[in-house]
Amino acid sequence: TIYLDNAATTCTDGRVASLIHEMLCEEYGNPSSLHNMGLRAERRVAAARRQVASLAGCREEEVYFTSGATEANNLALIGAARAKARRGRRIVTSQIEHASVLSALDSLAADGFDIVKIPPRSDGTVDPEAFAEAVDEGTVLASCMLVNNETGALCDVADIAGRCKAKNPQLLFHCDGVQALGKVPFSFKKLPVDLMSFSGHKLFAPKGIGALVVKKGVRLLPLLYGGKQQGGLRPGTENTAYIAGMGLACELARQEFSARLAQMERLHDHLLKKIAETPQLCSNSPLKCAPNIVNLSVPGIRSETMLHFLEGRGIYVSSASACTKGAKSHVLAAMGLPDRLVDSALRLSFSPDITEEDLDLTIAALCEGASSLARA
Numbered sequence: 001t002i003y004l005d006n007a008a009t010t011c012t013d014g015r016v017a018s019l020i021h022e023m024l025c026e027e028y029g030n031p032s033s034l035h036n037m038g039l040r041a042e043r044r045v046a047a048a049r050r051q052v053a054s055l056a057g058c059r060e061e062e063v064y065f066t067s068g069a070t071e072a073n074n075l076a077l078i079g080a081a082r083a084k085a086r087r088g089r090r091i092v093t094s095q096i097e098h099a100s101v102l103s104a105l106d107s108l109a110a111d112g113f114d115i116v117k118i119p120p121r122s123d124g125t126v127d128p129e130a131f132a133e134a135v136d137e138g139t140v141l142a143s144c145m146l147v148n149n150e151t152g153a154l155c156d157v158a159d160i161a162g163r164c165k166a167k168n169p170q171l172l173f174h175c176d177g178v179q180a181l182g183k184v185p186f187s188f189k190k191l192p193v194d195l196m197s198f199s200g201h202k203l204f205a206p207k208g209i210g211a212l213v214v215k216k217g218v219r220l221l222p223l224l225y226g227g228k229q230q231g232g233l234r235p236g237t238e239n240t241a242y243i244a245g246m247g248l249a250c251e252l253a254r255q256e257f258s259a260r261l262a263q264m265e266r267l268h269d270h271l272l273k274k275i276a277e278t279p280q281l282c283s284n285s286p287l288k289c290a291p292n293i294v295n296l297s298v299p300g301i302r303s304e305t306m307l308h309f310l311e312g313r314g315i316y317v318s319s320a321s322a323c324t325k326g327a328k329s330h331v332l333a334a335m336g337l338p339d340r341l342v343d344s345a346l347r348l349s350f351s352p353d354i355t356e357e358d359l360d361l362t363i364a365a366l367c368e369g370a371s372s373l374a375r376a
């Protein structure tokens, strides 16, 4: 198997899985219990919070664990909009955001918020000037991702958020950092952003765990009401096993950051070189790109047809993103790509255990597919 769909989800790291097993079977106390098993569980959650904070570059008390990035994005956007509703009604975002951002904002539109979605540049990145242009005094919230999940496009969030805050110091800025965590260097405290979302399963932890970083002093309204866990912002008994797992996954990503990055960059360069040499293929990813994602098209062959052809050879890739499941890519369409490229787009996303040979086999299979499927 050659698994090139790591931007959809990753295999859980064996070390993370072992820790989760231990948490489930031995350290299963409730962190709110007053006895020592509860205290030990509470300490595990606190340790995980430190590990996430250390990778994300924030303070440990700024980390709130959620059921994943979909929840983190919803909590950030809906929680911030509701907390700020009396100050204004305008929210600015980009057209290349993940569905969990765009749909959460659509729900706010139904509540009377005015959502402005800025188109990307033709290379898939967001133009800081165009984004900030849309911000006015009535803008309460803005959201832009750091790394796009379909193309790998790297957005200059420091510049975008900086310009937005210069125009309106009152607004809250949210950043979807899901595809950036452990993949590209950044630090929450160095970015002029207030809220940042992360997901465990893109980083070798299981699905169903994520985190929202909320800058100290920023007030959100919760989506759920319940007990006093996580300051009441995200009540409910903490998923201690997965929290510990996500913590360890972050710790490992931090320790292995340079080695993983170097391998991803090698793979990225190798693949782009191969694509350039192969007339049947063209890359849709910008130059300013995360090293773990390449979006390419095989003009003339529908994405899904090629995806299943590759699957038959044990190669797993994605058409657009897994979340849009078969729907046409709103990201590539927003970039203004012609239909023949959008309809034939595939996303290849690496993990550090992929090799150059794996990519050569994939290119060979793509070429084979391009000729045999075109004839069919």
Ligand code: PMP
Residues within 6 Å of the ligand: 007, 008, 067, 068, 069, 070, 071, 073, 098, 100, 145, 147, 148, 149, 176, 178, 179, 198, 199, 200, 201, 208, 209, 210, 323
């Ligand atoms: N944002 C981005 C950029 C993503 O790629 C994803 C996962 N596809 C999400 C948010 C949602 O994360 P989760 O699966 O943890 O809900």
